[in-house]
Amino acid sequence: MEHRTRARRRITLQDLAGTLGVSKTTVSNAFSRPDQLSPELRARVMEAARAAGYAGPNPVARMLRTGRAGAIGLILPESLPFALDDPATSELIRGIADACEERRLGLLIVPGATRARDPHTITDVAVDGFIAYSLPWETPALQHVLARGEPVVVVDEPRIPGVATVGVDDFAGARLAAGHLVGLGHRRLGIVASPFRPDGYTGRGDAARVSSSTFDVATRRLQGYRAAVADAGLAVDDVPLYECALSDEELGRQAGRDLLERTPRPTAILAMSDRLAIGVLAAARDLGVAVPAELSIVGFDDIPGATTSRPSLTTVRQPLRLKGYAAARYLLDAPGTRPPDAAPEALPPDGDEISLPVELVIRRSTAGAPPA
Amino acid sequence: MEHRTRARRRITLQDLAGTLGVSKTTVSNAFSRPDQLSPELRARVMEAARAAGYAGPNPVARMLRTGRAGAIGLILPESLPFALDDPATSELIRGIADACEERRLGLLIVPGATRARDPHTITDVAVDGFIAYSLPWETPALQHVLARGEPVVVVDEPRIPGVATVGVDDFAGARLAAGHLVGLGHRRLGIVASPFRPDGYTGRGDAARVSSSTFDVATRRLQGYRAAVADAGLAVDDVPLYECALSDEELGRQAGRDLLERTPRPTAILAMSDRLAIGVLAAARDLGVAVPAELSIVGFDDIPGATTSRPSLTTVRQPLRLKGYAAARYLLDAPGTRPPDAAPEALPPDGDEISLPVELVIRRSTAGAPPA
């Protein structure tokens, strides 16, 4: 037991150099730059290292010296368990992981940014840059990252001047969705929204909340919906809105029930995410409303579950996994980010906004409006 | 543009101390130990920091000095996308994340350990300890971690003398599953196994592969199955075995088809994971074999999908999320792991094996054996 209590100081590169009678640079080279020393000496060093139980340079010391951390950080708004439950988020993570594997980098996850007031977890973490996903304006964690001056790429939101952002054209996507419905003859629509503010509110739409929204994506999608509604000559204010604090099936169901119990009942519902849309599907089932005969539903995202739902979901597809991949690649390759020795020319400027394409995918949850 | 190219050296604690005319220790204390200096001076320091754009101590430098990294590493056998697809793995991650949030630690994911020959990704990462999940014997990445002497907790496998392991009693669980089936009168069983060696083999059982297995869990579950079979007075060697390279539905289906096309057809199939079992369910559907009337199926794990499958799955429940949580807690609290200042007494010895309980959950995929 003694060997643990005594906290025998771990052997260092310096020690090893000492016992070998060579300089520490040589030992360092043996591990990190094998071409810089003769094969025989290198073999001797490695042998001595094995004998001494030295497993290679301390990563932290190396980081300090080189300035590279070998990992990127992912800042998530909610807890990791929640993120894993959410297909859109986990697709995003897959995309980021794809890029990390290409570059052989670790992925450091820092969840719960929306809740955490304490910057501790963020500031104490060693990464080469951060990806911040779907955060409200003024998230303290994000402020700290920006203050620290580390490279950051934001995915979806918030758009911050001078900070690179990867996202989709939410306005166009939403407009496409709503345009599809009005094109099918629907005149009584309803909207199920993801949150406008990160305060846990779930309930009927509230103009004050909408106008003070701290979530860009929800705002832009709403504008897209309304643009199509207005284009069709309908009154934007007549479209009922239900806001859900979280994008999950249960709240979508709750929203669906609220909207479907109104009179006149909407003939079509726009949901800002597929999970919400699937919840609305459940609400329709609960209330005996036939989809798509009596009610059309359009989601957003095109998560895997959108094809397997009953009926399958018409939705706005966004390339979720690609979004993660693109964000990571941009983070790693953009000028502010890449190692100083890399050529700085011919790279996109900082603060870029990368917009990935969206596409309306028509499945079985939408059909012509029922006769009035 | 110039400000980026020029790579203006980032301001340090030292610089700040210089401009303020105080010592760096004082500045350090202002950030990390506010009680060590007068409120006025601290205010001055913080103000100057804000003015200078200094966002707090460099985490890497702090790590080097303090020896704490503020994150734990998770070594996964496959890619992260695969892990996220696998409900058992993602439950485990949830559990680990629970513990990380309690302790406000980051979670650094290092995937693809089975494939990676190059230790680079592992050795370059700064963490306070590793959780290694379900790795075959002699995974190079694991060897490196052990060589480095970092605290490690293994989840499930491999069991290594002197290394703490968190798992379940696979033998007992498997025996329970098989005992349930023979208790129902089944005499012709089949087994769908998770891999015995990490070489991508999928196909009929092979005694040589089984006896040279590098996956402890599969081995112990097989032994558990066979123990129950032997207890019932049946010939162990008569039970057909199909090995799947990966624990996913598609391979389970393939295995199911193989087993169900044999004559005599098995009346019950034991699968080493729920995903495999769900694949067997699909195979039965493909071949028009009624479950449970003509075929009983027992899974392992009790993933969320086990209740929603048609029919719902009888399975051996293991507390997946708790397993992750327990592993992380053990890593953080066990003697080898905790910061040197903590009291070392009254803690479990190193190399402990924590075994979490399993439980047979009987649902609708099992029933009495059909009349011969």
Added chain:
DNA sequence: GCGCTGTTCTTGATCGATCCAGAACCAAAC
């Protein structure tokens, strides 16, 4: 023999913080 190029290895500075021991100062206690 002289300079030249190239390989192999070493020295000393550096990355940016924390920590330890102690200095300076002031107030209370004897």
Added chain:
DNA sequence: GTTTGGTTCTGGATCGATCAAGAACAGCGC
């Protein structure tokens, strides 16, 4: 007036590596 005690602040050593510059020595051509 000296001691004691308690804040508050400082200087230098230290964590464990990498890096830039240069020394030592070899081989090669002329």
